[in-house]
Amino acid sequence: MPGPFANLSQLVQCSDEELESLVEQADFGDFVASRDLPPLRERLLRLERERGITELHRRASDKVLAAGARLVETPRYIGMQRCFALSPDGRHLAIASNRLDESHGGDVRIWELATGRVVDAVGFETALVGSTREPSCLQWSPSGEWLGVILDQVIIGVLRTFAGTQPSFTADVTRRWGSPPAWGVIHPKTVENTGHLPAWCWSPDETHLFISTPGPDGALGCIVPFREGTRVNEDSDGIRWCPARLDGQPSKSRPHTWVRWSPDGSRIHGYCKDEFVLDPNTDPKPEPHPSASLIDVRSGDLQYRFDELKLPVAFSPDGASLAYGDKEARLAHGHTSRTVTVLSKQADVSIHAVEEYVWSRDGRRLAVLITGYEYPQVLVFEDGKFLCHVDLKRRSFGPSSRSGDLGRWAWSPDGSMGACLLREGAKIELWKVGPSPKLLRRLEGAGRIDGLAWGADDTLVGTGHHDIAFWDVNTGQLRFQTSLELEPGRVPPPEDWNPWPDEVARFIPTERGWDFTRAQPDGTVVCPPGSRDKLEPRLMFSVAGRHAWPWRWAVGTRHARWEDPAPFPVAPQEEAAFEERRVPVPEGETLEARDARHGKWGFLKQYQAPTRPLDHYRADPVFTHGPAICRANLTPYLGKGVMLRQTQYGTWYALGALLEVSDEGILLHPRAPIGSYRERLLSFRDILWIGPAVPLETPEG
Numbered sequence: 001m002p003g004p005f006a007n008l009s010q011l012v013q014c015s016d017e018e019l020e021s022l023v024e025q026a027d028f029g030d031f032v033a034s035r036d037l038p039p040l041r042e043r044l045l046r047l048e049r050e051r052g053i054t055e056l057h058r059r060a061s062d063k064v065l066a067a068g069a070r071l072v073e074t075p076r077y078i079g080m081q082r083c084f085a086l087s088p089d090g091r092h093l094a095i096a097s098n099r100l101d102e103s104h105g106g107d108v109r110i111w112e113l114a115t116g117r118v119v120d121a122v123g124f125e126t127a128l129v130g131s132t133r134e135p136s137c138l139q140w141s142p143s144g145e146w147l148g149v150i151l152d153q154v155i156i157g158v159l160r161t162f163a164g165t166q167p168s169f170t171a172d173v174t175r176r177w178g179s180p181p182a183w184g185v186i187h188p189k190t191v192e193n194t195g196h197l198p199a200w201c202w203s204p205d206e207t208h209l210f211i212s213t214p215g216p217d218g219a220l221g222c223i224v225p226f227r228e229g230t231r232v233n234e235d236s237d238g239i240r241w242c243p244a245r246l247d248g249q250p251s252k253s254r255p256h257t258w259v260r261w262s263p264d265g266s267r268i269h270g271y272c273k274d275e276f277v278l279d280p281n282t283d284p285k286p287e288p289h290p291s292a293s294l295i296d297v298r299s300g301d302l303q304y305r306f307d308e309l310k311l312p313v314a315f316s317p318d319g320a321s322l323a324y325g326d327k328e329a330r331l332a333h334g335h336t337s338r339t340v341t342v343l344s345k346q347a348d349v350s351i352h353a354v355e356e357y358v359w360s361r362d363g364r365r366l367a368v369l370i371t372g373y374e375y376p377q378v379l380v381f382e383d384g385k386f387l388c389h390v391d392l393k394r395r396s397f398g399p400s401s402r403s404g405d406l407g408r409w410a411w412s413p414d415g416s417m418g419a420c421l422l423r424e425g426a427k428i429e430l431w432k433v434g435p436s437p438k439l440l441r442r443l444e445g446a447g448r449i450d451g452l453a454w455g456a457d458d459t460l461v462g463t464g465h466h467d468i469a470f471w472d473v474n475t476g477q478l479r480f481q482t483s484l485e486l487e488p489g490r491v492p493p494p495e496d497w498n499p500w501p502d503e504v505a506r507f508i509p510t511e512r513g514w515d516f517t518r519a520q521p522d523g524t525v526v527c528p529p530g531s532r533d534k535l536e537p538r539l540m541f542s543v544a545g546r547h548a549w550p551w552r553w554a555v556g557t558r559h560a561r562w563e564d565p566a567p568f569p570v571a572p573q574e575e576a577a578f579e580e581r582r583v584p585v586p587e588g589e590t591l592e593a594r595d596a597r598h599g600k601w602g603f604l605k606q607y608q609a610p611t612r613p614l615d616h617y618r619a620d621p622v623f624t625h626g627p628a629i630c631r632a633n634l635t636p637y638l639g640k641g642v643m644l645r646q647t648q649y650g651t652w653y654a655l656g657a658l659l660e661v662s663d664e665g666i667l668l669h670p671r672a673p674i675g676s677y678r679e680r681l682l683s684f685r686d687i688l689w690i691g692p693a694v695p696l697e698t699p700e701g
Contacts, residue, residue, distance in 0.1 A: 011039050016047060020056050028063040033544035037064065038114060038457075041549065053553060061554035065523075069541040069559075070164065071551060073506065073519040074118040076538060077492075078107065078484045080465045083130035083138035083149070084405040087161075090413055090456035092119070092546065094161075095463070096130030096138045096149055097484075100492050104128060108138070108149055110161065110546070113459040116470035116480025117540045117548040120162050123504060127151040131197055134257055135404035141206045148202070148209070154195030156211065158226065162545030171224050171232040173239065174198050174213040199270065201259045210268050210295075212255040220244035220255050220295070220302075221268075242268075242300030251302050252277050253293065261297075262319045268295040269319040269334060271309060292322060292337060306337035314357035316366075321384070323357040329368050331384055343368060346386040347379045355397060356407045360415035365433070367409045367418060369397060378409060378420060380433055390437050396423045399450045406451025406463060412473075419443075419452050419460055419473075428452070428462065430473060441476045445469055448483075488689050489619035489643065491653050497699055499568055508534050509618075513697040516565065523551070523560040532562065568699035573612070577695030578641050581609045581657075599680055602660025602667045607639040609669075614655045616696055619643035621689035629684045634661045637692060644690035646672055646682065655693055666690075 014022060023040075031037075044057055079098035086093055092110050099105040106129030110120040130137045130150055137150040140161070148158045149167075154174055157167030174195040199212040203226075212221040219241040224232050232239065244251045254277075259270035275291035290311050294303040306322075313324040315334055322332040329343035329351065343366075344351050355369040355376075365387070368379040376397055378390035397408050398421035408421040417440070420429050426447035432438040449462035449469060459479070460471045466485035471478055486492070493514045498505040506517045508531040517535055518526040527535050539551035541559070554560035583601045586593070610617065619642070623629045642658045645651060652673050660667035665681035672682050 011043055014043075016051070016056075019043060019047070023056060023060050023063070026063075028066065031064065031067065033547050037543055037547045037549070040064070041115075041547075044553065048553075057553040058556050061549065061559060062557045064543060064549060065541060065554060065557075065559045069543045069549065070521045070545070071519050071523050071525075071560075072118050072121060072540055072542045072548075073535075074482075074538040074540065075109070075484060076482075076506075076508065076534075077486050078466075080132075081403075081463060081468070081484070082106075082132050083403055084451060084453070084463055085136075085138045085140055085147070086453045086455055087140050088142060088144045090454075093453060093455065093461055093463075094138055094140065094147055095468075098129065100486065106130065108147065108159070110147075111461075111468070112546065112548050113455040113461055113470060114457040115540070115548040116461075116468075117538075119540065119542040119546050119548050120164055122159055122164060122166060124151065124166075127155075127157075128153060132402045133197060134199065136199065136201070136258055137197070138405070139200070139202060141202050142204055143206060146202075146206065148200070150197060153197045156198065156200055156209065158209075160228075162542075164545070168228045169226060169230055169232075171200075171209060171211060173211055173222060173224065173232065173234050176234055177214045177216055177219075179214050199256045199259045201261050201268070201270075203261050204263050204265050210259060210261060212257075212259050212270065214255060215241040217241075217243060218250040218252065219300070220251070220253060221259075223297070223300075240300070242295055244295065244300065244302050246302045246305055251293075251305060253291070253302070253305060256293070260315060260319060266297055267303070267319060267335070268297060269293075269315055271313050271315075273311065275305075275307065292324070294319075294335065294337075303335070304337045306332070312354055312357055314359060314366075316359050316363040317361065318363055321363070321366075323359075323366055323368070326354050327351060329354055329357075329370070329379070331366075331381075341384055343379065343381060343386070346381070347389060349377070349379065349389070355400070356409060358407050358409045358411065360411040361413055362415055365411065365415045367411070369407075369409055371397075378418070380418075380437075388433065388435055388437050390418070390420065390431055390433070392420070392422065392429075397421065398423045398426075398446065401451040401463075402465070403451065406453050408450070408452065410452035410454040410460065412454050413456065417454075417473075419454060421446060421449060421452055421462070428460070428471070430460075430476075443471050443476050443478075445478050445481055488621040488624075488645070489691060491615050493696075494613070494615045497568070497570055499565060499699075513699065516568075516699070518565075523554065524563055525551070525561070526563045526565050528565060570698050572698050573616070573695075575611055577610065577612055577617070578608045579611050580606060582606050601669070604639055604659050607657040607659060607669070608641050609657050610641045610655050610693060612695065614643075614653060617641075617643055617655055617693045618696055619689075619691040619693055622691040624689045625687065629687050629690060631661050631663050634658065634666060634690070641693040642668070642690055643693040644668075644672070645688040646686045647688055651688065 079100045081095050081097045083096040094110050096108050104126050108122045109118045112119045139148050146158050147161045151157045156171045158169040159167040175193045180196045209224045221242050223240045225238040254272050256270035257273045271292040274288040276288045290309040292306040292309045310325045320334045322334045331340045350373050351370050352373050353371045358367040366381045375394040380387045410419045418431050418433050428443040428446045430440040448464040448467045451463045453461050458474050460473050462469045467483050469481040508515045515528045515531040540548035543549050583605050637658050643655050654672035656668040656670050659669050665683040
């Protein structure tokens with residue numbers, strides 16, 4: 001491209017005056033986003049920091065966006081993030097999440113690491129997306145052109161990346177031949193042929209998928225041809241079942257929990273968390289145990305089954321090595337399962353427990369996170385030989401990820417550095433790894449992060465259930481951080497308040513209610529003036545489907561504009577938000593009846609009852625989890641309407657009148673939705689926050 005984009009260093013180093021001339025003279029007809037947009041964006045960001053948004057930002061936006069771009073809003077609130085997958089080039093992170101209301105429906109979003117913004121999103125209105133039960137439910141194809149995700153715990157859907165479109169290929173092959181296994185459910189007939197969560201992987205040439213599932217005649221999976229625009233099930237042509245014979249006999253094994261295809265295409269390796277060899281003649285009956293195995297692609301048979309496996313476990317990227325063990329760290333040959341070396345003996349350390357095994361991208365280095373009898377540390381091995389240990393100075397590892405996709409240690413792309421997530425101070429430490437490891441710097445702001453990925457563009461990304469953060473590893477600066485969880489004291493607004501009922505509602509909380517917003521692909525943004533400052537930083541044009549260009553730079557051009565929302569067709573609330581109610585106390589009440597009344601209503605005879613649904617209220621979370629939630633602090637709120645969030649088998653909101661406070665918990669009417677109904681009180685330990693309920697105003701006030 002003539003002009004500045006042929007010499008990117010000139011673009012980065014030029015003065016503001018030279019930049020203006022270069023942008024004016026450049027031939028944008030030959031603009032290549034992957035090559036030209038990042039340096040231009042970085043130079044304009046520097047100009048914005050120094051001088052604010054200028055006319056040059058608008059002129060550059062007009063030229064960059066002329067070829068077409070789609071406006072994408074980086075979400076403010078979503079449900080729990082469930083699955084994570086770093087793209088092969090390390091420049092994007094795909095995340096599958098469920099919806100805020102925890103009902104059916106979810107989204108797959110692709111984040112650009114360099115900006116920490118969403119550049120592509122695909123929504124599923126009814127299907128559950130991904131899973132937190134097993135890793136690798138979300139996977140990029142080797143070229144990065146395709147992205148596969150588990151839908152409804154059963155189906156594999158494959159979508160074209162950076163296109164914003166629904167899956168163009170689905171494979172639904174897990175609904176027969178003993179799925180789910182009879183021993184895995186209490187009443188197997190009630191879930192017969194409903195399918196199960198399959199492990200799966202891409203072939204290196206992207207022409208096939210391997211899906212781990214029970215099949216005919218004891219098969220442990222099938223090889224499915226991948227062709228765009230097709231829907232595959234058990235009866236489709238071209239499916240090849242792997243008989244999984246072991247030494248010429250049926251293996252009677254269980255399907256893998258995690259699988260990968262070898263780079264040369266000849267083998268499929270993986271492990272099963274709960275191997276259960278189905279042999280009715282075995283006595284005593286075997287207990288489930290982990291196992292690793294290798295499938296020969298040509299014959300479909302097992303080359304071995306390794307039943308001495310101990311979790312945790314990690315195959316090297318090429319499958320040639322297998323690290324495993326909980327009390328003793330071992331390295332085995334991935335093609336034969338024979339032990340190569342006992343890693344813990346090389347390091348001469350006493351291991352209480354192995355937390356994780358993490359391979360570098362090229363498979364040369366292995367980080368072993370251990371909890372020793374004295375303190376945690378990271379043991380590093382290179383080509384199977386002990387290299388060094390990273391001394392954490394008696395600090396402990398951060399929380400472990402529920403998804404299993406990302407860990408508490410992340411290697412740099414070249415394997416020369418590592419990042420470790422620590423609990424103390426919610427910090428991440430960056431280390432130069434070698435014979436004498438060196439601490440490079442500490443990164444702040446890792447609270448509620450439980451997984452790390454080191455991508456391209458000198459970016460480290462940290463993820464949690466509801467949080468995501470991006471750091472520049474060279475400077476330690478935080479590029480972007482956000483919580484995707486609703487603010488404490490809020491639940492999603494009522495559905496009938498959404499002014500665009502045919503679309504997913506976007507909303508921003510205000511002091512008394514909600515502002516609804518709408519970002520249209522053509523660059524028009526509908527938003528009340530009072531919430532524009534909160535929304536504007538999250539608006540990005542997706543150029544070529546994968547690069548973020550700030551929407552704010554284009555305001556004032558034909559590509560971007562604000563629009564005030566139309567009046568809301570919502571009638572104001574007529575009934576009072578609360579009403580006073582009395583507990584009937586009969587004359588001459590017996591002691592037994594009084595005890596029964598106190599068990600249901602507490603000792604109050606009058607209380608304030610909420611009259612509207614839960615989503616018509618907000619709360620000021622006066623007290624949060626810990627010592628603050630106690631009898632002394634909550635007693636003043638007796639008889640008042642309160643709102644709380646509790647945690648027991650998930651997180652739930654509750655609204656009701658506070659009828660009683662004891663030393664251990666509270667009595668709420670109506671009772672909180674989750675809890676043991678054998679216990680009269682909701683325990684303090686199950687409450688995340690609690691505060692007085694405040695009625696929301698309708699959009700019209």
